[in-house]
Amino acid sequence: MKHKLFLLTKTNVSYRQLLTSCQLPNLQLLDDDPMNVQKADIWLAEPELAAPLLPHAYQLKWLQSTFAGIEALIKPQLRKDYKLTNIRGIFGPLMSEYLFGYLLAHHRHHEKYKQQQSHKIWRPASFKSLQGQTLLLLGTGSIAQHIAKTAKHFGMQVVGINRTAKPAAGFNSIDTLSKINHYLPHADTIASILPNTAATQNILNEETLSLIKPNAVLFNLGRGNVLDLDALFNQLSEHKNQHAILDVFNQEPLPKAHPIWSLANVTITPHIAAPSFPEQVIEIFAQNYSRWINSKSLLHQIDFEKGY
Known part of the structure; x- marks a missing residue:
């Protein structure tokens, strides 16, 4: 045929x-x-x-x-x-490159040192190693499993969240999506790779975002529907030591009028993490x-x- x-x-x-x-x-x-x-x-x-x-x-x-x-x-x-x-x-290696590229740049103060260089300033800053930090992955599919494996090379503890606590390779522990509030306060880095479903709609909202650590780093790499962008803007406006790296949005391109563009503690990329x-x-x-x-x-x- x-x-x-x-x-x-x-x-x-x-x-x-x-x-x-x-x-x-x-x-x-x-x-x-x-x-x-x-x-x-x-x-x-x-x-x-x-x-x-x-x-x-x-x-x-x-x-x-x-x-x-x-x-x-x-x-x-x-x-x-x-x-x-x-x-x-095919996206696991690309997502890992993106996540750890930005995460290491954040912790190792790449932007600060570039600014200092332009003014010929020699001023070392302290940093926190990824060793011993906790990475919370929302989603435990093939992409998350690759990220988890990479995280282990940096000595991180990796916690996974999925719909049913289904086991997956590379995680120290896995629990259900319904228990997300228990894990958010303990995570140094949070990365969402969740699919777009009714259960994941705005799961990162005003309530859940308020639970994250004062210096936590948040990535959204999966689907825009997971994140209430207005709630995140309010959260980061009040907590300057938190940082978000965002690659996906409900509306793409992200409207120029959205105030989150202006926040210094936000990094916005145009859906390029894993083409x-x-x-x-x-x-x-x-x-x-x-x-x-x-x-x-x-x-x-x-x-x-x-x-x-």
């Missing part, structure tokens, strides 16, 4: 070149003609681009997202009569395509009810 693949990404040229070099069997790569939406049984697509076209995808059987985040495709009003897979397993590189996406797609044509279960399939 000949399968027809439709590309729907901002970098179709790169994906087309990579797919052509793969020479996947019985796969016809359709051109970018919008009418091909109706003909393809397989899509390789960015969720935000794919969602509006789903009603016209008459032959669609399987959609491989090029991103980890698939929120745009699982809204209640959208169809769910096809298999949806996302990208996992999906086409070469890695195609590797996962090729594995899944082989499973698809051999009637095997697909890797990283989304449960529409759970939302992940």
Whole structure:
């Protein structure tokens, strides 16, 4: 049987070149003609681009997202009569680089020394080593497990939080999301890699943010819905020794009018912590395509009810 693949990404040229070099069997790569939406049984697509076209995808059987985040495709009003897979397993190293790059820069006063250099000032400052500090990871999936493993190399204690306290490798302990209030006051660094679900909506809110240590560092790397940004602004305005490094937001780009831009104890990055590189996406797609044509279960399939 000949399968027809439709590309729907901002970098179709790169994906087309990579797919052509793969020479996947019985796969016809359709051109970018919008009418091909109706003909393809397989899509390789960015969720935000794919969602509006789903009603016209008459032959669609399987959609491989090029991103980890698939929120745009699982809204209640959208169809769910096809298999949806996302990208996992490639973001752990990238997220670790991001988190520990910024965390070490913060503790080792990179910005302070750069400012001193510009004024030819020689003034050593004391710092706190990561050894013995506690890292609280909200989420314990593959990304969090890689971060946990990296943290252990720095001598950190790693606590994980997930929905059911399901065990995962690399953690000193794991507990349920419902007990987050118990762990926040003891964490030196908190990093959210939680998915976007009803249970995670604004879990970092006025109440929970008020529990964190006076000098804690907070990362949001997973989904914007986890964090009440207005509550965080109020919290950090009053607690200057706390710091937040934020890469994801409910609205992207982050509106210029939001006051959190102006806080010195906030670092904002434009959703760049762990991009999906086409070469890695195609590797996962090729594995899944082989499973698809051999009637095997697909890797990283989304449960529409759970939302992940």
